[in-house]
Amino acid sequence: MTTRIHNKFLIIAAGLLLSMSSCDSILDVTPKGTYTTATYWRSQSDAVNGITGIYNVLLEEDFTGHAEFTFDDPSDDQYRAGDHSEDVAIENLTYDAANAQVRFGWRWKYEMINRANSALMYIPKIEGMDETIKNRCLGEARFLRAFAYWRLLLVYGEAPVVTEEDVAQSNYVKPKVSADSLRGIIQSDLLAAADLLPAKNEGADRGRASKGSAWGLLCKLYMYWDKLDQALIYGEKVLNSGDYNLAPTYVANFTPETSNNDEMLFAVQTSDTWGYSDFTTYYTPREWNGWNFHQPLQSLVDEFEPGDVRKAVSIMSPGDKINIGSGIATYSADMSETGYHFHKFSYWKPNGGLNYSLKTPLLRTADIALLVAEAKIRTQGAGAGDKEINMVRKRTGLNDVSGAGMAAVIHERRCELSGENERHQDLMRWDKAGLIDITTYYNKPKYGKGGNVLVPARTFIRPKHYYFPLPQSEIDRSNGVLIQNENYK
Template sequence: MVNLKDKIMQRIIYIGTCALFLLAASCNVLDVKPKGSYTTGNYWRNQSDALDGITGIYNILLEEDYTGFNEFVFDNCSDDQIRGGDHDYDQAIEDFKYDPSTYSVRVGWRWKYETINRTNNALIYIPKITDIDPAIKSRCLGEAHFFRAFAYWRLLVVYGEVPIITEDDVLNGNYNKPKVSSDTLRAQIESDLLQAADLLPETLASADKGRVSKGTAWGLLTKLYMDWNKLDKAIEYGTKVTTNANYALATNYADNFSVATGNNSEMLLAVQTVDGWGYSDFITYHAPRAWGGWSFFYPVKGLVDEFEANDPRKAICFMGPGDKIDIGTEVATYTADLSSTGRHYRKFCAWKPSGGLNYSLKTPLMRSADIYLLVAEAKIRTAGAGAGDAEINAVRKRASAALPPVAGAGMPQLMHERRVELCGENERHQDLMRWDKAKLIDITTYYNKPKLAYDGSVIEAARTFVRPKHYYFPIPQQEIDRSKGVLIQNENY
């Protein structure tokens, strides 16, 4: 088997120059010019080509305007964190004052459709390769189906309605297409994930840790079904994760945020990086400026105060005044003036012993703990309080035996557990909107409160969330212009 991290290191330059041939020319949803001397006529010849093509799909996750930074900006809308950088467009996102031309609204579109184009080509040409191990062929096709679903999933949660481009569209040169309904988009994601689950291996050899598995596909299906309000289906596929030892919760919560243990059984999907190769700026955007980072995300007082007094996750998640932080060259003392809120996320930072940020730390995109809590939520919403106790308690017990188990837990306890367990992992805003759509909460009461710093001072005034407008972001105006009117703007924009 081929080590994914080694493949990224060996192929990143190669992929950068030749993989763009996979993209169809004149596609309005992706403005990238084909480069290099490769074509579909002289590529996709053998197993090596298939593996390189799939590596090119994973490689997109390194992009700053995809998972590296821009996807996590959307959680600044939530009540958990505040922007810390100097981007005026980040403030527009946080204040719900964005428009179709706002930078963060438009730049991620390109990389999602680049993923889709690369996966489409893999799904067209890998089935035709004969010089390939059948298990590798199956895995490659499963990875292609999964990442097409993942790209459409991110398009769904950001924009709601977008065009679907599949293999037939590539073969027929049909790229300028209107957007489809959210349910049609969900059905496409579901189809790809079910095929991915059939094709992907359940377990991975140690050399292949970091690749997606059946559990990854089941996990994303669970998230899809929760968004779709198909709670029974969410329980069905989520339970495939929670009852499978291959996707067990890591022994320690901190294992998920450690260079040495990031690729554990719980990490269903993460951006794979090795310091010196495959740079992802996720750590850079989180670490304090004084210690090599850019300080773009600050947790606010409301989130920090949500943690129970004896919850060790609080110290793992945050840096606060007086904390001693090993930054390699010294053990530094955190002071409140390093952040406008007096806190930083600690869970997303790591330093090399010689000093400097350690880019071998993985960027978590989906963990089993998320799925445990979604199963608990679906059970509570279908069977009543207490139905999700086992899943909630599994997460709490892993955090610390000192945390008292829940009994008869309802939605308030579930909401608390998701907030503390997944803080900073780009889930809070989506959670609040899901609960608001289901009329479990009034989201405006969360967002019509100011955000507070560590000392209780106001650092962000109350904001106005308008439903249903703010459930989704607007379609980028540049894509509507390129489509010559085929794409129609989302309602209310």
């Protein structure tokens, strides 16, 4: 890893954190001035604020915002739209190591890792800390570090690992490790986090990682690792705990006032009075204060069954009446190239203007329920996952399924998680497992309204396109230490 991570100065304490006069979120912290690691980690409040600084990396546009969600643009769910030339190559599967989108998120993933490393190095040395708070802080650091490595794994497959020992020795120029090594690092952090974290967070601590967050990410890790039995163990821990139930309605997950509910295992925490969420801006029509990116395709719209309440929550369709705060407006097909916009991430203030209080979902219980269903079907046969599939379908207004196989899981995940950066990764995961032929999804054009071709048929090359290349700028800076992924040399 060749981007120099400046551990000497704690960015979290250098006034870059978001702040406000009232304290109603885990992200609130008062800037403390400039500190070094030698002078910062002295008290319990330092530890809590330091952990908050790790969460704040999630607010970066180039991490969980537009840049990361662009990696779903190759899928058959959405069209990139917008005016970013680098996104064209991502969607067309013609990108290379110099693509800006490939580079953008690298820095922030390692920034999160660096901040977590600092916390893990210094919090154990703080005297007089409440043991419960100390454990929670250490668990959060382990979980957030695992999450950053998880995203590196999904995007690049192979990447450098920087540990506390590397930080202590100022050893930041590291070669990459294999995907299996990355999986092992993530597994170790998540298992430790699950032991340290509380079962549930309430009140002002809503939004912090919990045992459910760690168990849920372990379930996903094992699904991608093809360790289905382990995925079942940790997925069922989430489902059987009683602490991480589905929200009573689907729309509750995408309404600012209720989006921090039990189902939200991990989400980006923002409030309209602080913490700008570019995610909302990018997905919203330009006429209504947005930037018009990532538009759903007709094929996704057609996937929803008649009566599925998720369709209206997820998709703006022609003729829909939308409350944009300043009044009720009518959505029309000429507002996008596809004739549709995602609706689930757009919300407006009563006096107009986008409301940034929605908690952007990164991991939900519904996702885990469908992974458990998939693991059961793949290990026990059709029908074994009916309970979990019907758990998700129950709140949609749809009838139960019986004897469901993989086709039902694929359908349900597409509808439940539309626009949440899962579809492209799901398709690649299923292709690797031999469950689908991904080329049949990508070797056809993407059509806009009126049947015009927005994106020509793409050529998905195995195994090259299972991962993106390492950023060329990082390779250049490494002086031969960091080696490009095999398929992009």
